[in-house]
Amino acid sequence: MVFIEQVKRLKEENDILLVAHNYQLGVIQDAADYTGDSFGLARKVTEEEAENVIFCGVDFMAESAVVLNSEKKIIHPEPKAQCPMAAMVDMGRLRRYKKDNPDTAVVSYVNTNVETKVESDICCTSSNAVKVVRSLEQDKILFLPDKNLGNYIKRFVKDKTIDLWEGYCGTHDKISVKDIEISLKDHPQAEVMVHPECKPEVVDIAHFVGSTAGILKQASESSSKEFIVGTEVEMGHRLRKENPDKTFIFPGDPLCQNMKRITPEKVLRSMEDLRPVVKIDEKLIEKARRPLERMIKVGRGE
Numbered sequence: 667m668v669f670i671e672q673v674k675r676l677k678e679e680n681d682i683l684l685v686a687h688n689y690q691l692g693v694i695q696d697a698a699d700y701t702g703d704s705f706g707l708a709r710k711v712t713e714e715e716a717e718n719v720i721f722c723g724v725d726f727m728a729e730s731a732v733v734l735n736s737e738k739k740i741i742h743p744e745p746k747a748q749c750p751m752a753a754m755v756d757m758g759r760l761r762r763y764k765k766d767n768p769d770t771a772v773v774s775y776v777n778t779n780v781e782t783k784v785e786s787d788i789c790c791t792s793s794n795a796v797k798v799v800r801s802l803e804q805d806k807i808l809f810l811p812d813k814n815l816g817n818y819i820k821r822f823v824k825d826k827t828i829d830l831w832e833g834y835c836g837t838h839d840k841i842s843v844k845d846i847e848i849s850l851k852d853h854p855q856a857e858v859m860v861h862p863e864c865k866p867e868v869v870d871i872a873h874f875v876g877s878t879a880g881i882l883k884q885a886s887e888s889s890s891k892e893f894i895v896g897t898e899v900e901m902g903h904r905l906r907k908e909n910p911d912k913t914f915i916f917p918g919d920p921l922c923q924n925m926k927r928i929t930p931e932k933v934l935r936s937m938e939d940l941r942p943v944v945k946i947d948e949k950l951i952e953k954a955r956r957p958l959e960r961m962i963k964v965g966r967g968e
């Protein structure tokens with residue numbers, strides 16, 4: 667039986683919702699009930715009634731789903747699918763920074779582990795980061811862990827002092843101006859769209875900068891027929907599916923190996939066995955929920 671049919675049978679038998687991040691293998695995205703960015707997936711889990719959720723993404727994403735949906739069974743098919751950027755936060759250093767800078771608000775990207783969220787005043791996504799930082803009453807901010815996204819926020823928020831953590835996403839950080847320029851020589855009419863996790867010099871030459879959801883929207887709304895895209899290469903799957911008449915080029919084919927640790931075989935095994943379940947201490951869940959809920963309120967304009 668082909669993968670997609672096995673998934674369909676197991677979804678019905680075991681009351682499963684299958685969600686997949688935009689950087690998951692195309693075959694997994696096609697079998698999923700919902701595909702999206704990390705926070706979009708966590709919110710989707712909240713809206714749906716299924717008792718069991720197979721979460722295809724990296725560790726911090728599955729954790730966020732648990733934090734917002736502690737009554738559901740969140741199953742992560744490969745616990746070793748971990749985000750190296752989220753792991754760049756040293757908790758001892760963060761706690762010392764907070765002690766030395768009591769007037770500074772800690773803003774953490776949702777791409778952080780639950781322990782980091784617990785120490786944060788508020789979270790943000792790549793699409794609401796500027797709005798979240800602007801909403802804070804403090805003049806001093808620590809943004810973590812992604813220095814590239816932090817530098818992007820600084821372009822728009824000039825009236826606050828923003829300290830940056832020295833973290834970065836290896837997949838986006840290696841996207842180079844040179845590779846984009848080489849692609850532009852072959853496709854001079856192409857529109858350049860990049861994720862704000864890219865280096866500042868890459869952001870400088872882009873026509874559009876946005877989250878994965880923003881890139882998808884721009885691709886469908888723009889009159890351009892060719893796009894040079896600066897984000898994880900698997901985004902091409904959905905971009906091409908939703909825009910069959912358009913061309914998408916990914917200079918350097920940036921790949922997140924951690925996302926690819928989740929394979930169709932592991933998804934099926936988890937759907938059969940309903941494990942491994944993501945377990946987080948109840949007290950941590952409660953503390954980590956606060957910065958996420960505060961972010962949601964800012965998003966609603968409360």
Ligand code: SF4
Binds near residue numbers: 689749751898
């Ligand atoms: S693409 Fe970057 S931020 Fe996303 S999981 Fe991979 S390493 Fe982490």
